[in-house]
Amino acid sequence: MRVVIASCSVDYSGRLDAHLPPARRLIMVKADGSVLVHSDGGSYKPLNWMSPPARLTEVEPDEEDLEVGVTARWEVRAAKSDDRLVIRLFEIVSDSSVDLGVDPGLTKDGVEAHLQELLADQPDVLGAGWHTVRREHPTPIGPVDLLVRDADGGSWAVEVKRVGGIDGVEQLTRYLNMLERDPLLAPVRGIFAAQTIKPQARVLAEDRGIRCVVLDYDAMRGLDDPGSRLF
Incomplete structure (x- = not known):
């Protein structure tokens, strides 16, 4: 799993369009291809996300991005639809990757x-x-x-x-x-x-x-x- 804390904006296009203006957020990139963008509130629910299977590509910011201070641009595309998630990074505070291994799954009390x-x-x-x-x-x-x-x-x-x-x-x-x-x-x-x-x-x-x-x-x-x- 890759965990990034960064100042970023997020644009989603597909079944509907959604925009998150620049702010400091947590970005999770999981091994299954899913990408989730979290704020410091809202409990477990991400602000925006792309479900697997999906492919993340890091591309060079274009001139319009550079003019507003974008340092990196991620494009996440769904494998089975035209849905697309574009994450523009302005400042990366933390960027780390950890191999979590195979999860044994949740054991519920009262199953x-x-x-x-x-x-x-x-x-x-x-x-x-x-x-x-x-x-x-x-x-x-x-x-x-x-x-x-x-x-x-x-x-x-x-x-x-x-x-x-x-x-x-x-x-x-x-x-x-x-x-x-x-x-x-x-x-x-x-x-x-x-x-x-x-x-x-x-x-x-x-x-x-x-x-x-x-x-x-x-x-x-x-x-x-x-x-x-x-x-």
């Missing part, structure tokens, strides 16, 4: 794997006397998150999501169709469990006889203190 693990350890969230049979129970079309049994020995397939949408309901429906063919498990009912379930997904699930369960992640981790609640 589906964590919810699945917590629910497998606490099947009583689904009902008294319930127990977990297996995590990642295999089916011919992929593993269902949890296979559990209720207090009466009935089989339930549980699909766990952080945000439950229609796609998750469709996924669970396919698993149930496969599990119903196993005489050792049938009949198998379904539970769609998530921290948040979208209204359309709830309607579809309940229409198909699938039970919806909203998971309280903090409570399952033991972080929710009922004594601190106002209501």
